[in-house]
Amino acid sequence: MPAEPDHAAEIEVRGLVQGVGFRPFVWRLAQRLGIAGAVSNRGDRVVIAARAPLAILDRFATALVAEAPPLARIETIDRRVVPPFPADGFVIAASAPGAVAPGIVPDVATCPACLAEIRDPAARRHAYAFTNCTECGPRFSIVEALPYDRINTTMRAFGLCPECCAEYEDPADRRFHAQPIACPTCGPRLTLEHEGRVVDGDPVAHAARLLRSGAILALKGIGGFHIACDAGGEAVVAELRRRKHRPTKPLAVMVRDRAMLEALCVVDADEVAALAHPSAPIVLVRRRERAPLAASLAPGQDRLGVMLPYTPLHHLLLAAVDRPLVMTSANRSGEPQIFEDAAVRSGLAGIVGGILGHDRPIARRLDDSVARVAGGRLRILRRGRGLAPAPRALPPGFADAPPVLALGAELKSAICLTAGGRALLSHHLGDLDEPATQDAFDSALADYAALFDHRPEAIAVDLHPDYRASRIGAALADAGGLPLVAVQHHHAHIAAAMAEHGWPADRGPVIGIALDGTGLGDDGTAWGAEILLCDYRISRRLARLDPIPLAGGDTASREPWRCLLAHLDAALAPEDIPAARFDGLPIPTIRAMIARGLNSPPASSAGRLFDAMAALLDLAPRRQTFEGEAAMALEAVAGRADAGLTPYPFAVRFDADPIAIDPAPMWRAAVADRTGGRAPEEIARRFHHGVADVFADLAIRLAASHGAKAVAASGGVLQNALLLERLAARLTEAGLEVLLPETVPANDGGLAFGQAVVAAARLTGR
Incomplete structure (x- = not known):
């Protein structure tokens, strides 16, 4: 034929x-x-x-x-x-000119083939700490310009030896055009400094001996330096906390492999898959009760942030140490992670006794990503190394939207660039109330604009004009003659959840449940527990939690007892308030501030509601040392109780505008239970159920009355797995499509993405 x-x-x-x-x-x-x-x-x-x-x-x-x-x-x-x-x-064929794509592959954990090579005594790269191929290794952390060629990375100083060159040029080889390709002959090298001098011999073996003996070392990773110590040593963990001035904030742990992971933690299949993913995030998992780990790794928490080795150096070090290691960001409390060699010695003086480093420069700081499994899905809490800056498609209807630069808010800042129907959400940049983070934010703005050749036609910011990001955005818009689009905080949260799930621009509005700390509302007051009617262009507030006065303003977010006092004063008669909860505190002064309206702005905040309940149950410190400390402790305690407990009641006033959710009945019941000696875990669980049910039930009713087919929920409080799972279950049972954050953080780390799509919708009229 x-x-x-x-x-x-x-x-x-x-x-x-x-x-x-x-x-x-x-x-x-x-x-x-x-x-x-x-x-x-x-x-x-x-x-x-x-x-x-x-x-x-x-x-x-x-x-x-x-x-x-x-x-x-x-x-x-x-x-x-x-x-x-x-x-x-x-x-x-040779690459041809073309438009630069708004994205590059994130850094990728060591692949199985490279790991086998490192472990093979006969291999050319045996025990080599910089082994990589086209399926693994550094990417975003080393690139300085596009196109992504070796000359445009921090590897350009390392000329290829003949053997590496042959691999690089062979299409049949897994290292064909692997830009970070290296070997012991031509690539980067490790060094170990201890007590001010360079140590001879094998740096990894010597570092392992120091760590086993109780030393605290700095370790140069992909996106910055870590501080490492023995995670099983209570004394050394306590000493690290003292040196870093980090009294209670959880410390991440790196384990050698899955066998060590399962010996220390209780993990399910989804958590194992998340840990083994090429992005290699820190995943929050349950620690075993008698695991040989320092108790102070995560005080007051039932979960521990754990990660697997994601570089050859990590694999070599963990194998040599043969025990779990604390692997926390190398910084002083409140400052960004150190990533430059020139800063590590002075920046960590008095904290570490040695530095395991190398001579491959890091192009930009990238904190580890953080995730947890909730509701059967992996949910990103912090987007960093391994995830950023992978682009994502915008929803249908945005293909021709003009390029937008969105700048996020004040905390957990990140920026978002859109162009050509795609969005690029940056890595976690930190809290802009810290001066050093402000400098990092400015650098990231310039870095992303240059690297991705981004020329925005509009700037999107939070509605709050005093946020530093908002001020920067206003200045950029003014200098470039560009439109400045101010987006209400909670509208941006809901829009981010809608866009992540590809909700089409022409599909109509959704009901939005926004639960977080605070954000400036359309009426000029602080919002934080809202039900909205949203499309991408506009939002309307339909319901909210009754506000309480935040005595001392931002101080109330750090001192949960202030929120408890305000809630109890609003819900209970004076004689029914458990005065012992406030022994030694300036209660008359706080009440006088509230009565006079002195620095006591009203706020309908879900975050402050959770803080107050934690204070009632003696789970909150007088002053929190990190954001979410009290609420995380409350969730941990609630997780120990029976899931079938009856929810606490809330009242709903439908004649109010907006509809008001009144927590007074809940407080009366919770105080009675507390006074009557009911277990804190049962009170905490009933509280979680009550909050989830009142917002779910009201959202279901409002969806029916407004013809909405979906409910989107977001905000930092939705990082709480117990709350999220019950809320999602109630909404799903009602036949509604539920849009919850997964790859875009529910907290303010995802806010810029929502701002960007809202701005794009307004500019295009969709």
């Missing part, structure tokens, strides 16, 4: 297809199928010219998606017929 004639096609693949080994994957696939042609980069896409019989081209197109490299993320594939062209085999 005559041979089937060749057909020719041009295939354009868009998405995360650069720096992930996509072109050599295409080359190997073409070789296997006998396809002639070429593959090349075109700035923001990969273009394939393919010639083969039609059936083979169909198989080729299917395999491009089904067999794509693990780090690739294909957004679209366009295939069109072209005239037949001459070709001799299949080649990887």
Whole structure:
């Protein structure tokens, strides 16, 4: 029979297809199928010219998606017929000019092939701390400019030896065009400084001996330095806390492998999968009751932040130490993580006794990502190393939206860039009330604009004009003659959840449940426990928790007893308030401030409600040392109680505008239970159930009356798994589509994404 004639096609693949080994994957696939042609980069896409019989081209197109490299993320594939062209085999052609794609692959944990090589005594890279390939290793932390070529990374100072060069140039090799490629002959090297001098011999072996003996060391990672010590040593953990002035905030732990993980923690399949993901986040998991770990790693918490080794250096060190290590950001309390060699000695003086470092520069600071499993889904709490800056598609209806720069808010700051129908949410930058973080924020703005060649046509900011990010945005808009779009805080939270789930711009409004600390509302007061009617352009407040006065303003967010006093004064008769809860506190002064309206702004805050309940149950310190301390302790205690407990009641006043959720009945019942000796865990659980049920029930009713088919919920309080799971279950049972944060943080780390889509919608009129 005559041979089937060749057909020719041009295939354009868009998405995360650069720096992930996509072109050599295409080359190997073409070789296997006998396809002639070429593959090349075109700035923001990969273009394939393919010639083969039609059936083979169909198989080729299917395999491009089904067999794509693990780090690739294909957004679209366009295939069109072209005239037949001459070709001799299949080649990887030189990159052609094209628009720069707004994204680059995040840093990736060591792959199984490289890990096996490190452990193989016969391999050329045996025990080499900088082993990588196209499927793993540093990416965003080393790139300084695009396109992503070695000359544009911090690896440019390391010339390739002949053997590495041969691997780099061979399309059949897994290191083909792996820009960080290195080996012991030509790549970066480790050093260990201890007590002010460089130590001879194997740096890893010597560092392991020091850690086993109780030393505190700095360790240079991918996105910055960590401080490491023995996680099982109570004395050394206490000493680290003293030196860092970090009395109670949880410390992350790195474990050698899954066997060590399961010996120390109780983990389910979803948590194991999250820990083993190429992004290698810190995951919050339950520690075993008698695990040989320092009790002060996470005081008052039932969960521990754990991660697996994600660099060859981590694997080598954890194998040598053979015990879990504290692996916390290298900084002084409140300051950003140190990532530059020049800053580590002075910045950590008096904290660490030695530095395990290397000579590969870090281009930008990247804190570890943090996640937890809740409601059967992995939910990102902090977006950092391993996740940023992977772009995401904007929802349908935004393909032609103008480029926007959104600047987030004051805490957990992050920025968002949109262009070409995609959004790029930055890594975690920190709290802008810290001067050092302000400098990091300014640097990140310049860095992202230059790296991704972003030219915004509008600036989006929080409605609060006094946030530093808002002031910077106003100045940028004024200097560039650009529109400044101010977005209400909770509208941005809900819009972020909508956009993450691809809610189309023309699908209509959703009911939004926003639960967080505080954000400036449309009426000029502080909001934080709201039910909204939202589309991308506008939002309307339908209901809210009754506000309480925050005596001392921001001080009330740090001292939970102030919130408890305000709630109890509003709910109970004076003789029914348990005065013993406030022994030694300036109660007359606080009540006088509230009565006179002196620095006591009203706020409908879910965060302050949780703080107050923690104070009632003696779970909150007089003054919190980190955000969420009291609420996290409350959730941990509630998790020990029976899930079938009856919820505490809330009252709802439908005649108010907006509808008012009154917590007074809940407080009366909780105080009676507390006075009557009921277990704190049962009170805490009934409280969680009550909050979830009143907001769910009211949202269901409002969805019906406004014709909304979905409920979106977000805000920092939704990081609470007990609350989120019960809220989601009630809404789902009512037949509503539920949009909850997953890859975009529910806290203010996701706010810029919401601001960006709201601004885009307003600019396009959608």
